[in-house]
Amino acid sequence: MRAVVMRVNSAAVTRTGTGETLGEISRGFLVLLGVHTDDTAKEADRIADRICGLRVFEDENGKMNIGPADAGAELLIVSQFTLWADARSRRPGFTAAARPETAIPLYEQVIARCRERGFRVETGEFGADMQVSSVNDGPVTILLDTREL
Numbered sequence: 001m002r003a004v005v006m007r008v009n010s011a012a013v014t015r016t017g018t019g020e021t022l023g024e025i026s027r028g029f030l031v032l033l034g035v036h037t038d039d040t041a042k043e044a045d046r047i048a049d050r051i052c053g054l055r056v057f058e059d060e061n062g063k064m065n066i067g068p069a070d071a072g073a074e075l076l077i078v079s080q081f082t083l084w085a086d087a088r089s090r091r092p093g094f095t096a097a098a099r100p101e102t103a104i105p106l107y108e109q110v111i112a113r114c115r116e117r118g119f120r121v122e123t124g125e126f127g128a129d130m131q132v133s134s135v136n137d138g139p140v141t142i143l144l145d146t147r148e149l
Contacts, residue, residue, distance in 0.1 A: 007140035023122030028073035034083025048113035078124035
């Protein structure tokens, strides 16, 4: 599983075409989440744990030392199969990205684990054409890959 975690002052995801807001947060993390064909519940739990524990908010000394719970962070988690793109050619392939029947339950598991930890979690809609906007803070952007955690 891969996640691009961006520390944001605000973020929102809307449905393309209608402009309907699907999810919106203030200070926290915008998480773009990609599920691999080999991912299981174990990877979902691992990545949720890491997202919820990333100490990238500044303390009183300006050091990134505070986790999202203590910072009062909110989470906006958006599925993004393109994180598993094979870009060795100019036309990327996506065969490493899990099909919806595998990816949706794991995506929902990550969301559930974050909510169980007390976070307010907003989401996009799996498989929908969406517009994502954010005001990045820092910018701080962390790439997580369960194969490297």
